[in-house]
Amino acid sequence: MSKLVFIGVLAFVLLSCKCKKEVVQKGDSSQTTLVDNVQTDESKVNNQEQTSVVEYNANTRGYFLKLVFSNNKLMFTNERDSNELKAVQLDKSQLDELNSMLGSINVDGLATLKDPTQKRFYDGAAIANLKITKNGKEYSTVDFDHGNPPLAIENFVSKLVSYTK
Template identity: 40%
Template sequence: MRILSLLLLTIFFGTSCSSQKIADMTTTQIEYSAVSRGVYKKIIVQNKMVSITNGRDAQPVEKKIDDAKWKQIATEFSKINLESIPTLKAPTEKRFYDGAAIGNLTIIQNQKTYQTQGFDNGFPPKEIEKLVNLLTDFAKE
């Protein structure tokens, strides 16, 4: 009986912690940008909404994010250590010779900003790769 009680208590706390992470996402803003001489892309995700700007003079287009996609974003976001974001290293260096636009991920949570160093658009650091790919999928739609 004790083992069963302990197991149920563990499951209860585990599910409440994961739902807390998803609840925290409602006040979190995630911004991805890719900039070079010929490219300007900015994707902002916040509270089940996405704003996409393709071009320097373009107006942003806003869309609602469906629940399945939002859950994917929240899951990938929960795997990221926010404190380590500024120290992530880019896997490639094509941006140094105009071989790729400069990508940047910025996360604002609880009035604190976490920003990556520049990396090649399309080649983010492994630790944030899945989240960045989910964000860039919005611009392809």
């Protein structure tokens, strides 16, 4: 009788672990699909130009901001668990300015930028970072204080954030 109970418990544990694994794998593939769709749409529009996706995140316990600039569209959300991004209407001059600023950023040097302040260490500022995906390769900054980015990306980040207010 104890052998039968042991086999039943073992089967239950193995099957329940498999179910959780499938859910995690499905969640990861849907996230990948979302990013792939953004990059696919972008490559259709910019066949000969370099493609870029910019993601800016800033968060702390009581604050959250996620910005995505891709395909000449700026979208953002202030809701931590939301996948729905609100679109920001930008005119041609604003888009040209953002694209010009983006083009002047040395993406290879993003990881070496120095954060000017460390207020985020004691909850004095939200933790922020910038990630640029260009031609399939990701370039990221170190974490920095929201509202006080490294000097090399300060104008670009400030301009992006200003459109969400």
